[in-house]
Amino acid sequence: MKIIIQKFGGTSLATQELREKVAAIVKKSKEEGLAPVVVVSAIGRNEDPYATDTLLNMIKKTNTNPSLRETDMLLACGELISGVLLVNQLLAMDVKAHYMSGQQAGIVTDGQYGAAHILYVDVKNLISLLENNITPVVAGFQGVSENNEITTLGRGGSDITASALGAALQADIVDIFTDVEGVMTADPRIVKNARLLDAVTYNEICQLAREGAKVVHPRAIEIAMQGNIPLRVRSTTQLDSAGTLVTNSLRSAYGAAPMIRDRLITGVTYASHIVQVKIGNDTLENEVADIQLKVFQALAKQDISVDFINVQPNMLVFTVPEDLAEVTVKILNDIDIFPHLEFNCAKIAVVGAAMTGVPGIMAKILEALRDHNIPLLQSGDSYTNIWCLVAGKHMEEALAALHDKFALGKNSDG
Numbered sequence: 001m002k003i004i005i006q007k008f009g010g011t012s013l014a015t016q017e018l019r020e021k022v023a024a025i026v027k028k029s030k031e032e033g034l035a036p037v038v039v040v041s042a043i044g045r046n047e048d049p050y051a052t053d054t055l056l057n058m059i060k061k062t063n064t065n066p067s068l069r070e071t072d073m074l075l076a077c078g079e080l081i082s083g084v085l086l087v088n089q090l091l092a093m094d095v096k097a098h099y100m101s102g103q104q105a106g107i108v109t110d111g112q113y114g115a116a117h118i119l120y121v122d123v124k125n126l127i128s129l130l131e132n133n134i135t136p137v138v139a140g141f142q143g144v145s146e147n148n149e150i151t152t153l154g155r156g157g158s159d160i161t162a163s164a165l166g167a168a169l170q171a172d173i174v175d176i177f178t179d180v181e182g183v184m185t186a187d188p189r190i191v192k193n194a195r196l197l198d199a200v201t202y203n204e205i206c207q208l209a210r211e212g213a214k215v216v217h218p219r220a221i222e223i224a225m226q227g228n229i230p231l232r233v234r235s236t237t238q239l240d241s242a243g244t245l246v247t248n249s250l251r252s253a254y255g256a257a258p259m260i261r262d263r264l265i266t267g268v269t270y271a272s273h274i275v276q277v278k279i280g281n282d283t284l285e286n287e288v289a290d291i292q293l294k295v296f297q298a299l300a301k302q303d304i305s306v307d308f309i310n311v312q313p314n315m316l317v318f319t320v321p322e323d324l325a326e327v328t329v330k331i332l333n334d335i336d337i338f339p340h341l342e343f344n345c346a347k348i349a350v351v352g353a354a355m356t357g358v359p360g361i362m363a364k365i366l367e368a369l370r371d372h373n374i375p376l377l378q379s380g381d382s383y384t385n386i387w388c389l390v391a392g393k394h395m396e397e398a399l400a401a402l403h404d405k406f407a408l409g410k411n412s413d414g
């Protein structure tokens with residue numbers, strides 16, 4: 001039995017017409033002799049009826065701080081709706097199919113509501129359906145804890161479900177169908193000449209995903225990598241495109257086994273709605289180290305996760321997501337620290353798994369930003385990324401400028 005996982009995101013299931021397309025893809029793979037296991041997300045996005053955000057807003061109208069257990073039960077309904085619709089679409093097209101909740105599919109997680117981790121997958125129900133030529137349509141993003149409580153895996157969690165099933169069933173491939181052609185050098189909604197990456201390593205795509213390219217969940221890539229299952233990101237509607245193959249060698253694509261190399265620069269990503277917090281000279285004049293320690297201890301105690309930290313002898317800078325700015329200020333004020341805040345910043349990352357030790361990359365970044373008169377508020381680097389903090393109003397221009405500078409676009413030979 002050649003098992004393949006076919007995961008369809010929320011926008012791919014949003015209309016009757018799209019669900020017919022999705023069902024046709026599943027039907028065709030069955031006709032080709034494959035045994036597909038389908039994973040679905042909740043229908044639509046943001047404010048669409050039944051989308052995850054819609055359900056969340058609904059409960060938040062009743063209680064701004066809703067109970068975690070019941071929130072997960074509510075959120076798990078989104079995938080039930082899309083799954084049941086897709087099963088019936090398949091049945092209408094003479095494809096035998098069966099809806100499975102995360103629990104019915106054997107996805108067992110820890111008990112952390114809203115951000116549960118998959119512990120293992122008990123595949124016996126799935127296997128018995130497949131042996132009877134019935135296609136399982138599995139609810140993504142959810143599982144069940146060992147105490148029999150419904151849990152969800154966090155945003156983008158359906159990708160994780162797909163990879164976990166791929167690894168547990170030793171599938172030939174995990175296909176992530178979405179609303180773009182594949183993994184591109186930048187978000188194609190923002191950078192118009194973004195180019196499709198036809199083959200990338202797990203490492204490269206993991207770096208992109210961690211830095212905000214939400215096209216695949218980074219944990220889904222880690223699971224596929226550990227299970228040594230190739231993963232492909234492709235479009236639900238542009239079926240003539242092969243999309244992006246994610247693997248460490250090209251064997252599954254071409255029959256030969258050359259290694260794919262990490263390239264110098266893979267792409268650029270962004271994260272917006274970030275607030276920069278600066279604690280400057282005056283505050284830190286005395287007992288600098290003590291104050292630095294106090295700041296981070298106070299924030300850690302309240303579970304505030306800070307990013308982009310620069311500690312200098314008389315200056316302390318870091319960033320927090322916008323929705324944590326108010327509570328961060330309160331925590332700091334309580335220990336008599338009065339920071340300066342820079343609202344509405346964006347963090348851009350130039351990502352390249354092979355950039356380590358290559359000189360001149362920072363110089364190129366600075367050139368690109370200067371040519372566009374975009375002030376750099378803060379920068380940082382690791383061996384696979386260089387991060388730039390800019391004002392939110394400059395985000396799109398900065399992304400495009402860096403994308404061009406590294407010749408990543410369609411009409412360049414990068």
Ligand code: ADP
Pocket residue numbers: 008009010011012041156177178179180182183184185186187188189208212213214215216267
């Ligand atoms: P789905 O509902 O299918 O899971 P997502 O919205 O989670 O879809 O992911 C697809 C979106 O990811 C695209 O619509 C695109 O705007 C965005 N995206 C961000 N960065 C990239 C990138 N580098 N390549 C492709 N898409 C990207």
Ligand code: MG
Pocket residue numbers: 009156159214215216217
């Ligand atoms: Mg997604």
